[in-house]
Amino acid sequence: MKLLFIISACLFMNFGFASDVEGTLFYKLPAGDLVERQVTLSVPSRGQGEVKLYGEKFEWITENFWTETVNGETVFYAVFKTEFQQFKSTIALKGTYINATNKILYYGSMFKKDGHHDLDKNIDGLEFTGGFKFIYNR
Numbered sequence: 001m002k003l004l005f006i007i008s009a010c011l012f013m014n015f016g017f018a019s020d021v022e023g024t025l026f027y028k029l030p031a032g033d034l035v036e037r038q039v040t041l042s043v044p045s046r047g048q049g050e051v052k053l054y055g056e057k058f059e060w061i062t063e064n065f066w067t068e069t070v071n072g073e074t075v076f077y078a079v080f081k082t083e084f085q086q087f088k089s090t091i092a093l094k095g096t097y098i099n100a101t102n103k104i105l106y107y108g109s110m111f112k113k114d115g116h117h118d119l120d121k122n123i124d125g126l127e128f129t130g131g132f133k134f135i136y137n138r
Helices: 002-012
Strands: 019-028 034-043 052-054 059-070 073-084 087-099 103-114 127-137
Touching: 019 103
Parallel strands: none
Antiparallel strands: 019 034, 019 127, 034 052, 052 059, 059 073, 073 087, 087 103, 103 127
């Protein structure tokens, strides 16, 4: 819930409504190619509701959130259980943000494990697969 509040506070401190943030997921396919997917992050106003990540052919809704503070940096985790053509995966985004006067930059790493797994403040066992970047222009 802290992640919802942090993202919501940063994105919507001047607004009373949610706004979508455009971004990119990038990862390496099993065949070896690096791909980029344009996606949108939707965060509810004031942390009330679900965080969604969606693209042209998918929509993920978070299963779990948490944050940690490490050396003054807020590190957030967002966990999704995904399914595509009967293949189930657990995807975790681990990242941070820079809150500047002109924009907010969210960036970090993406991890994956085959099958659905319940993760509670721990992404051990997931494999690094890529990263993400979202920019909110003020």
